[in-house]
Amino acid sequence: MSAAQAPARGPLAGVRIIELGGIGPGPFAGMVLTGLGAEVIRVERPGARFGAADKVLLRGRQSVTVDLKDPEGAAAVLRLIDSVDALTEGFRPGVAERLGLGPDICLARNPRLVYGRMTGWGQDGPLAREPGHDINYIALTGVLHAIGPADGDPVPPLNLVGDFGGGGMLMALGVVSALLHARATGSGQVVDAAMTDGSAMLLAMTHGYLAGGLWQDVRGVNLFSGCAPFYTTYRCADGNHVAVGSIEPQFYAALVSGLGLADDPECGTQGAQENWPVVRQRFAEIFATRTRDEWAGRFAGTQACVTPVLSLTEAAAHPHNVARGTFLNGDGPLRPAPAPRFSATPAVPPVSAPKPGEDTRSVLAGAGFTEAELDRLTERGVIA
Structure with missing residues (x-):
């Protein structure tokens, strides 16, 4: 089943979005929105090919290939804008404007349009036009400084905080919020989603602790930094690890009991930070005396908050994840299922990512292009 044939379900069923092709957090936002039921039309550049992650990140879309650097290509996208609710792009500031697809032009054509913009630094500010990546954005907001051991260097948390949590997820939320406003008022607007802003917002609780004197602005010495014996990971006999999150007193009591240390006086006072090392x-x-899975079995059902640290492939086979269908592992690569879940408007498993340009003619025909126009644009290389 192609993306165009997929049944319209989910809370965003009926919402149509154009996604101007980009990488990483922009496609992730589109993936989230398709999981919520939106119809997303991705506009690729000519010659676009699948990247390593595209089979997962680009699932559920329709794909058209248009040369946006050709004025006729930009004009073709503008015709699509007449019938969509939102557009998302992840270019550097000013690029969309140079292509003739900036928010002023698009909103003049469709006043109800939500125009989502995804960048690292934001649309303004001294660094707005500078290049960067996740690690740079979280470095400048304090996130990277806070992660890692006290006696070691900062540790990048993959590219989850800047790109995906502070970027793509925030973009998806911004687009949905602006869509609600547009439906209520008839007026669209621009959503400026910056990864610096989003990653800073993810530090809200940490800043609260800092302001309250409960957090030191030093790496590796705070509760969630891995230095507390009841909130960290431990290597087991087989070289694998368990994760311990026994923060509350009753969970800590279950932990020390399971380790055979219930009568140990040093282990009995959880909050005595001087005893933590x-x-x-x-x-x-x-x-270190038992394997990871032996410890997982030992603590199962004890409410000690001890879990095995699973690999990516192991996680898909864990009984809890299997029972909830957290991962999809059938037709296509291993991938996460859509989230969150809705009682009245459940999503369906997403269809596979389309080949670049697979839906070009059908999408443009639906926007009113004639066969003669499509043939001419194809011959000129404007579409493919």
């Missing part, structure tokens, strides 16, 4: 070492020595 000794207690952590003692926990580490005990965890």
Whole structure:
């Protein structure tokens, strides 16, 4: 089944979005929106090919190939804008304007349009036009400084915080919020989603702790930094790890009991931070005596908040994830299922990512292009 034939379900069923092709967080936002039921039309550049992650990130779309640097290509996209609710782009500031597809032109054509813009630094500010990546954005907002051991260097949390949590997810939320406003008022607007803004917002609780004197602005010495013996990971006998999150007193009591340390006086006072290094070492020595899965079995059902640290492929086979259908592992690569879940408007498993340009003619024909126009644009290389 192609994306165009997929049944319209989910809370955003009936919403049509143009996604101007980009990489990483922009496609992730589109993936989230398709999972919510939106119809997303991705505009690719000529010669576009699947990247390593595209089979997952680009699922559920329709794909058209248009040369946006050709005025006729930009004009073709403008005709599509007449019948959509939103447009998203991830270019550097000013690029969409140079292509003739900036928000002023698009909103003049469709006043109800939500125009979502995804950048690292935002549309303004001293760094707005500078290049960068996730690691740079989270470095400038304090996130990277806070992650890593006290005696070591900052550790990048993959590219989850800037690109996807602070970027793509925030863009999706911004687009949905602006769509609600547009439906209520008839007026569209521009959504400026910056990864610096989003990653800073993800630090809200940390800033609250800092302001309250409960957080030191030093890496590796705070509760969630891995230094607390009851909130960290431990290496097991087989080289794998368990994750311990026994923060509350009753969960900590279950932890020390499961480790055979219920009567140990040093382990009995959870909040005595001066004892943490000794207690952590003692926990580490005990965890090293059994395999990861033996410990997982030992703590199962004890409410100690001890779980195995699973690999990406192991996670898909865990009974809890299998029961909820958290991952899809049938037709196509292993991939996460759409989230969140809705009782009245459930999503359906997403269809596979289309080949670049697979839906070009059908989408443009639906926007009123004649066969003669499509043939001429194809011959000129404007569409493919």
